[in-house]
Structures are given as C-alpha cells and as structure tokens.
Amino acid sequence: MxxxxxxxxxxxxxxxxxxxxxxxxxxxxxxxxxxxxxxxxxxxxxxxxxxxxxxxxxxxxxxxxxxxxxxxxxxxxxxxxxxxxxxxxxxxxxxxxxxxxxxxxxxxxxxxxxxxxxxxxxxxxxxxxxxxxxxxxxxxxxxxxxxxxxxxxxxxxxxxxxxxxxxxxxxxxxxxxxxxxxxxxxxxxxxxxxxxxxxxxxxxxxxxxxxxxxxxxxxxxxxxxxxxxxxxxxxIAPGYQDAVLRASDGGTTTIRSSVYDQLRGTTEWPAGYGGRGVLNASFRDHESGVSFEDNKKLYEEAVASGDKGWEGDRARLTTYAGTGVGLVKGxxxxxxxxxxxxxxxxxxxxxxxxxx
Amino acid sequence: MxxxxxxxxxxxxxxxxxxxxxxxxxxxxxxxxxxxxxxxxxxxxxxxxxxxxxxxxxxxxxxxxxxxxxxxxxxxxxxxxxxxxxxxxxxxxxxxxxxxxxxxxxxxxxxxxxxxxxxxxxxxxxxxxxxxxxxxxxxxxxxxxxxxxxxxxxxxxxxxxxxxxxxxxxxxxxxxxxxxxxxxxxxxxxxxxxxxxxxxxxxxxxxxxxxxxxxxxxxxxxxxxxxxxxxxxxxIAPGYQDAVLRASDGGTTTIRSSVYDQLRGTTEWPAGYGGRGVLNASFRDHESGVSFEDNKKLYEEAVASGDKGWEGDRARLTTYAGTGVGLVKGxxxxxxxxxxxxxxxxxxxxxxxxxx
CATH class of the missing domain: 3.20.20.70 (Aldolase class I)
Incomplete structure (x- = not known):
C-alpha cells in the first residue's frame, strides 16, 4: 500500500x-x-x-x-x-x-x-x-x-x-x-x-x-x-453535449429514475439503482401515466431524429447528468x-x- | 451592509x-x-x-x-x-x-x-x-x-x-x-x-x-x-433525541416525504415541500398501501405511548433529521x-x- x-x-x-x-x-x-x-x-x-x-x-x-x-x-x-x-x-x-x-x-x-x-x-x-x-x-x-x-x-x-x-x-x-x-x-x-x-x-x-x-x-x-x-x-453525441451545456439548476432539472433505463433497454441493473438525468418529455409522460409502449414509441422516434431528439421542451433522449450540470459552461x-x-x-x- | x-x-x-x-x-x-x-x-x-x-x-x-x-x-x-x-x-x-x-x-x-x-x-x-x-x-x-x-x-x-x-x-x-x-x-x-x-x-x-x-x-x-x-x-422529547443518536447511514435510513406532515396534521405547507425524517413504520405502511385512516390510528396510538413511540422496528413517531444524522453521536x-x-x-x- x-x-x-x-x-x-x-x-x-x-x-x-x-x-x-x-x-x-x-x-x-x-x-x-x-x-x-x-x-x-x-x-x-x-x-x-x-x-x-x-x-x-x-x-x-x-x-x-x-x-x-x-x-x-x-x-x-x-x-x-x-x-x-x-x-x-x-x-x-x-x-x-x-x-x-x-x-x-x-x-x-x-x-x-x-x-x-x-x-x-x-x-x-x-x-x-x-x-x-x-x-x-x-x-x-x-x-x-x-x-x-x-x-x-x-x-x-x-x-x-x-x-x-x-x-x-x-x-x-x-x-x-x-x-x-x-x-x-x-x-x-x-x-x-x-x-x-x-x-x-x-x-x-x-x-x-x-x-x-x-x-x-x-x-x-x-x-x-x-x-x-x-x-x-x-x-458523446453533439445533441447530448449541448443539452449538458444548456442545463442549469440541476437540483430541480435532473432526477434519479429508472425510466431512462427502461426506455433505453438497459434493464439488467440490480434493484436499488437509478440513473440521474435531465428531466425530459419521456419522464414527464411516464409520470402523467402515458403507457410504456406509447412512451417507448415516442422515444424511438426521437432516437431516429438524431441530435434533434435532445432539443426543446419535447426532448426525449437521455441526458444523464449530475446536479452540478449547471456549473458546466463550455x-x-x-x-x-x-x-x-x-x-x-x-x-x-x-x-x-x-x-x- | x-x-x-x-x-x-x-x-x-x-x-x-x-x-x-x-x-x-x-x-x-x-x-x-x-x-x-x-x-x-x-x-x-x-x-x-x-x-x-x-x-x-x-x-x-x-x-x-x-x-x-x-x-x-x-x-x-x-x-x-x-x-x-x-x-x-x-x-x-x-x-x-x-x-x-x-x-x-x-x-x-x-x-x-x-x-x-x-x-x-x-x-x-x-x-x-x-x-x-x-x-x-x-x-x-x-x-x-x-x-x-x-x-x-x-x-x-x-x-x-x-x-x-x-x-x-x-x-x-x-x-x-x-x-x-x-x-x-x-x-x-x-x-x-x-x-x-x-x-x-x-x-x-x-x-x-x-x-x-x-x-x-x-x-x-x-x-x-x-x-x-x-x-x-x-x-425535544427524550425518545426523539435517542432516535437521533441511534440513527446512522442517513442516506438510506432517512427520506424526504409528506407522509409525516399528513400524520401530524401539519398539512398547510405549500406544494413542493417535504420533510426529511428517519424511515419508520408509518412510512413503510404508507408505502405498502395501508390506508391513511389506519395509519393515522396507529400513529395516534404511538403518540399516546410517549417516548416508546420512537422505539424499535415499529417506531411511528416522526424523527425529522438530515442525512448527517449518523455523525451525531452524543x-x-x-x-x-x-x-x-x-x-x-x-x-x-x-x-x-x-x-x-
């Protein structure tokens, strides 16, 4: 040692x-x-x-x-x-x-x-x-x-x-x-x-x-x-990196959840874990009761749209990031x-x- | 200034x-x-x-x-x-x-x-x-x-x-x-x-x-x-203070919730707030679907029992405390x-x- x-x-x-x-x-x-x-x-x-x-x-x-x-x-x-x-x-x-x-x-x-x-x-x-x-x-x-x-x-x-x-x-x-x-x-x-x-x-x-x-x-x-x-x-995809640069006030704009894993298909994590990412339309739709099938379909459409899938109020692609994301400026x-x-x-x- | x-x-x-x-x-x-x-x-x-x-x-x-x-x-x-x-x-x-x-x-x-x-x-x-x-x-x-x-x-x-x-x-x-x-x-x-x-x-x-x-x-x-x-x-009630001294590993043993407020009747807080306290039987019963009426009744019984209401696995009285509770030793x-x-x-x- x-x-x-x-x-x-x-x-x-x-x-x-x-x-x-x-x-x-x-x-x-x-x-x-x-x-x-x-x-x-x-x-x-x-x-x-x-x-x-x-x-x-x-x-x-x-x-x-x-x-x-x-x-x-x-x-x-x-x-x-x-x-x-x-x-x-x-x-x-x-x-x-x-x-x-x-x-x-x-x-x-x-x-x-x-x-x-x-x-x-x-x-x-x-x-x-x-x-x-x-x-x-x-x-x-x-x-x-x-x-x-x-x-x-x-x-x-x-x-x-x-x-x-x-x-x-x-x-x-x-x-x-x-x-x-x-x-x-x-x-x-x-x-x-x-x-x-x-x-x-x-x-x-x-x-x-x-x-x-x-x-x-x-x-x-x-x-x-x-x-x-x-x-x-x-x-890192340019859309993801731009989303990181845009995000601020991570305590209110990010959340730890298993929704992003479910949509991405990375569902083999043991119980008790979750991924913190920027709150997006996928998360909000999940919370408001949209079915997994419908949410997944919308997610796949976002994937197909490329970097645009990270843009705007209806962004659906996962932006894993910590609460310190607002300190990342460039x-x-x-x-x-x-x-x-x-x-x-x-x-x-x-x-x-x-x-x- | x-x-x-x-x-x-x-x-x-x-x-x-x-x-x-x-x-x-x-x-x-x-x-x-x-x-x-x-x-x-x-x-x-x-x-x-x-x-x-x-x-x-x-x-x-x-x-x-x-x-x-x-x-x-x-x-x-x-x-x-x-x-x-x-x-x-x-x-x-x-x-x-x-x-x-x-x-x-x-x-x-x-x-x-x-x-x-x-x-x-x-x-x-x-x-x-x-x-x-x-x-x-x-x-x-x-x-x-x-x-x-x-x-x-x-x-x-x-x-x-x-x-x-x-x-x-x-x-x-x-x-x-x-x-x-x-x-x-x-x-x-x-x-x-x-x-x-x-x-x-x-x-x-x-x-x-x-x-x-x-x-x-x-x-x-x-x-x-x-x-x-x-x-x-x-x-502070001796039972509450003792519960604080006993608690450790606050990230896993405390949680922010509105359940404690509901049971205590302090329900006038605006939306968006919650109280962090030690996870107890009231919280677990709430999570497992026990009705509010039943949970409240059990809570009131715990109140009537005094300091005992903070003791053991079935503790029900509220122990508001932060995640640093494990650093409080005496x-x-x-x-x-x-x-x-x-x-x-x-x-x-x-x-x-x-x-x-």
Whole structure:
C-alpha cells in the first residue's frame, strides 16, 4: 500500500482528479487525456467488454505518440470501470492480464451480490500480479463496510446522490456520506487491524470548489463525471453535449429514475439503482401515466431524429447528468479541465484559510 | 451592509455557525446558548407566534443572567425563523418592533408566493429601523434569484436536500447548489448593480468537516439543524433525541416525504415541500398501501405511548433529521457543539492546505 493516494499512480499530482468510467463516453482518448494532465482517467467498459482490448490498445498508442512515460512498473496509466452485474470476469481477466494491458486500476460497481466484489478483487490482483489497484464504488456507509470486509479495496469511491448516471436510488450527498463513511471504515480497519483504503469522493463535484470541499470532508481524491461530458475527448453525441451545456439548476432539472433505463433497454441493473438525468418529455409522460409502449414509441422516434431528439421542451433522449450540470459552461480539452479544477482547489484552500 | 457576515453580528466569530430555527425545538435556551458561544441562534417561531414574546423574553433573561453584552446597537443577539405560509405578518411586526425584542435577524422560508418575501422583508426592516437583518432560505438557484430580485436579503441561506425537516421535495446537495447559486446571484447583482448578499450553507452539515467544505464551496457561514437536536438545550422529547443518536447511514435510513406532515396534521405547507425524517413504520405502511385512516390510528396510538413511540422496528413517531444524522453521536451543550465545529473547521482548513 502506498503512503498516499497519488504515490500509487506516480504520474499524478495531488489532489488526485479522476474521470468517471462513463460507459460509451469515457473511452481511450478521454481517459488518456486525463492521465496525461496528472489525473487518472478511467475507460468505461461497463457491462460490455467487446471493445476493451481495442480501447486499451488505443490508449497505448496515445501515450506512445505523446512520449508520455509513467514509471518502470509497466502499468498502463489508465483505469477501467466495470459493472459487475454484467461484465464477464474470466474474459475480462484474460484481457487485463496481458502485459501490455495491465491497467493502473479497476473500478468495480454494482455487483449482483457481495461475493462478486471478492471474486473480482482477487481475480484482478492475481491476474496482474498486484499491479492493478482495486477501486470499489459504494453509495452508503453499509455498502462501504461490506466492501471493505469482503474485498479489501485499495480505494473506496464514495458516491453521493448528486452524481449523474447510475447510483443508489436513494442516498445522501457527499457532505454527510463521505465523513460518516470514513469514520465507520476507519473504526473497522482499526479494530480488524487491516489497511485503511484511500477515499475518493464523487457526486455533484463540477469545479475546484467541489474538489476543495471533498478534500475537507476527508477524501484524498475526487472523481468528476458530468464535467467531463463537456470534454473535447468525450465520445458523446453533439445533441447530448449541448443539452449538458444548456442545463442549469440541476437540483430541480435532473432526477434519479429508472425510466431512462427502461426506455433505453438497459434493464439488467440490480434493484436499488437509478440513473440521474435531465428531466425530459419521456419522464414527464411516464409520470402523467402515458403507457410504456406509447412512451417507448415516442422515444424511438426521437432516437431516429438524431441530435434533434435532445432539443426543446419535447426532448426525449437521455441526458444523464449530475446536479452540478449547471456549473458546466463550455467544452474544453480534458487536460484544461483536469488542471483547472486541481489548481482552483489548491487556490481555494489557500484563500479560505486566510479568510478565517 | 457589513463588510463581512460576522461583522453584522459583532459577538460572532468566523466562520459563522448558526442554529436552524427548528419549530418547537429551537427555543430561547438553545438559541441563546448558540449565540453566547459566538454563533447565531435562531428561535423557531415557524407558522405560530403564540409563544414568540415569551421566548424573546426568556432569551433576554438568559443573556442578562450571563452578563452577555453584545454591542451598543441594542439588538437582541438571536434570530427568529418564520414560515411565511402561516405566520401572521402584522402581529409579528408588533412583537418584533418593541425595542427590547428587536432580533439580530429574521429567517424567512416557504412563502405562498414571492410577494410575501417582499412584504416581510420590507415590513421587518421598517419595524426595526433596519436593525434586523433579513435572512431568506432558498432551495434552488431559481428561488435564490427570485428572492434576491424581490426582497434584497442580507443573507441567502442555501439549503441542500440533505437537510432534515422541511425543504424542497426535490433538490441538490450543497456541493453543487451552493457554488451555482453564488455564481448566478453574483452575476445578477453585478448586472443590476445591487449589493451581493452573504451566503450561508445548510443541509447535511454535522461537524467541522462539513463546515470547512461549505466554506470552500463559497459560503461565509453555515447552519446546523440535526446536530443541535442533540444539544442539551434543545426542547425535544427524550425518545426523539435517542432516535437521533441511534440513527446512522442517513442516506438510506432517512427520506424526504409528506407522509409525516399528513400524520401530524401539519398539512398547510405549500406544494413542493417535504420533510426529511428517519424511515419508520408509518412510512413503510404508507408505502405498502395501508390506508391513511389506519395509519393515522396507529400513529395516534404511538403518540399516546410517549417516548416508546420512537422505539424499535415499529417506531411511528416522526424523527425529522438530515442525512448527517449518523455523525451525531452524543448529547452536548450547544456551546460545546458550536465551538467544536467551528474550531474543527479552522483546523481542517489548515491541515488540508498543508497536505496538498
């Protein structure tokens, strides 16, 4: 175990800024750009590893062309995120264990049952000779304790309910969830004489103020998702990205729901999860009693209309985004985003101290 | 307008710690104790001013006995919170305008319509010769802009959805809500050439870590509610206070709902609000389809059982509390709570900076 979170990823700077493994959106180009800016980018494999090998290969190419060397450890300086309810463990290990593929970290989320966390953590550690760090995302104090007991993660990603996309259907924001989780896990590790994981906060953090706040709450690093939807390197439809830039006041204009999953056909999520997205006509029609069949038909028509499906009052295409969406004001390279939120956080902590 | 938030309340120290005007719970003894510890305590008048005169009188007695002198301005160093949908403006002004009663601040929340904010702000300012500062609590960026435009508050209390008790039925945590609100209000005030209010963050803050986080988010002060439920001076049933101490993992064990209001008969809240409380048998029965009449009968039986009504799996009495309830571990004097969260916040900001 490294003495600090950033020491485990020698190209990174403190506080660690990571990019969420957003399925379909966080690919090699985004993940590599975040890492090259001193952060840790995650490729979002999700439940489907069909493009994992090619994305890892693409990231190697990007690093190679940029002469970005990281360390003599031979790890690939990106992480990969998996949804355990769907991703196949054995085939995943076959890919990750290839010497050229060994990632800096795997991010495990949404197991069907807790034993999957142990199987994945053990499997990845064995397949990569302990080179790959285990990150586990949790949404409650209880989940955090369970994960620590069964899988001894290197990092706990503590996800507040402000997060965009999938998370617990019901939960707390990081303001209370992060400190309570840290206290409970610290007490457990002390009693059990086991190593304390590092803590990464996520959910509603869109700028340096959120990063500085997360550090005060006790996290050693943060993860941003929504802000990177507006990264130049994100694999995202222009209509989706424009909808993110337009949205504001995310507490009232986004909602966590399973409606978007139902319409998109991603219905294999275990019970207890929902996706936060911008309130749209699909959601309103669902709430007002429009039948699923009719709503689905309207959704498919919107899909067929392309980027127009995100426009106007009758927008129906899913805009997964967190409550911090209103702080995302323009499209920038991931490097600029990463460096800015990090340096703003440092500046805020300096100024704030002086102000007291 | 004072140059800093604490300058307006000369007995306070930075960052300003205030105690939420919790109806029935935050009375003279709690409010006075918070102020005497260098914070700003609020008496929770709510929608009912029948005890307001006597509570103000009691607070004067407490200050007098403690030789707590504040300034030559002649204001009473506590605030009073009102729910505008219910509190009678004219009768309230008659009480607040008496020279011995003039409070340091009024806290306005939940108007039936925006014009009430203007009527109350104008009325209080006139009745107290501008001595009483106007605090307005808002739950979204839109509400903040509306409040600033119509009532020019001295302080905006920005309430995240993690807050216990009443708040917007749907909303964001302070991690995104506070910075976006500050940005939007700052832009408006610049364009309109009007004075920028101070910002106080509330919702999910239970300890020094939350306070430090709120300061990083841009707030000049904070407000705690749930933590003060466990203050020695809180007017609270032992069963309720014990339930607060027992609760943990508030993201999964509390929920925002209107069920508790319905059972308690406090049904005059405008649409769009709900109260966050610990999930109990009343809530579960409501969700599982038990009729309101049957649920109400069971609730009344629990009321008749006294403190036992908060005990066990079949607890039915309302435990309003925020998601930070798990960070509340013991009953302490309000002075100790106030001083500790403030000094812990300062310490964290110092240490955190050094760690980067």
């Amino acid at each position: 490294a003495s600090s979170l950033t020491a485990a990823y020698p190209w990174t700077t403190s506080p660690l800024i990571s990019c969420a493994p957003m399925r379909l959106i966080a690919n090699a180009s985004l993940a590599a750009a975040v890492s090259m800016a001193g952060g840790l980018g995650f490729i979002g494999a999700g439940s489907d590893i069909s493009t994992l090998s090619s994305e890892l290969s693409k990231s190697r190419e990007i690093f190679s062309k940029s002469n970005f060397t990281t360390s003599k450890s031979g790890i690939l300086p990106v992480g990969v995120g998996f949804l355990l309810w769907g991703a196949p463990l054995k085939d995943t290990l076959a890919i990750l264990s290839k010497p050229e593929n060994i990632p800096a970290a795997v991010w495990l989320f949404a197991p069907r049952d807790q034993t999957q966390l142990r199987d994945w953590a053990d499997g990845v550690r064995k397949a990569t000779a302990n080179k790959t760090k285990i990150w586990i995302q949790v949404t409650s104090v209880r989940e955090a304790l369970d994960a620590v007991k069964i899988a001894k993660p290197d990092v706990l990603v503590v996800q507040g309910t402000d997060a965009g996309g999938h998370g617990a259907a019901q939960g707390a924001g990081i303001v209370s969830l992060v400190p309570e989780t840290i206290d409970a896990v610290t007490e457990h590790c002390k009693t059990a004489s086991t190593t304390l994981p590092f803590f990464v906060a996520t959910g509603g953090i869109s700028d340096g103020r959120g990063v500085a706040a997360a550090i005060c709450l006790g996290a050693q690093g943060v993860c941003l998702g929504t802000r990177y939807l507006a990264a130049t390197e994100a694999t 499209v920038e390279p991931a490097e600029a985003i990463t460096r800015k939120v990090q340096s703003d956080a440092a500046k805020i902590l300096n100024e704030t101290r002086a102000r007291l | 004072a140059s800093s938030l604490t300058a307006a309340y000369p007995w306070t120290t930075s960052p300003l710690i205030s105690c939420a005007p919790m109806r029935l719970i935050a009375n003279a003894s709690l409010a006075a104790a918070v102020s005497m510890a260098g914070g700003l305590g609020f008496i929770g008048a709510g929608s009912d001013i029948s005890t307001l005169s006597s509570e103000l009188s009691k607070s004067r007695e407490i200050f007098s006995k403690s030789n707590f002198t504040t300034s030559k301005s002649g204001i009473l160093p506590v605030g009073v919170g009102f729910l505008l949908w219910g509190a009678p403006l004219k009768d309230t002004l008659a009480i607040l305008s008496k020279p011995e009663n003039i409070p340091a601040a009024v806290w306005l929340f939940a108007p039936r319509d925006q014009t009430q904010l203007r009527d109350w702000a104008d009325g209080v300012r006139k009745a107290t010769a501008n001595k009483t500062k106007i605090w307005i609590q808002v739950t979204s960026v839109r509400e903040a802009l509306d409040a600033v435009k119509i009532a020019k508050p001295d302080v905006l209390v920005v309430q995240g959805t993690d807050a216990g008790g009443h708040g917007a039925a749907q909303g964001a945590g302070i991690v995104s809500l506070v910075p976006e609100t500050i940005d939007a209000v700052t832009e408006h005030c610049k364009t309109a050439s009007t004075t920028l209010p101070f910002f106080v963050a509330t919702g999910g803050i239970s300890d020094g870590r939350g306070v430090a986080a709120a300061i990083c988010l841009g707030a000049q002060g904070v407000c705690l509610g749930t933590r003060y439920l466990a203050a020695t001076e809180a007017t 009953v302490e004097p309000a002075e100790a709570i106030t001083r500790k969260v403030q000094s812990d916040a300062a310490k964290i900001l110092n240490e955190t900076r050094a760690r980067l």
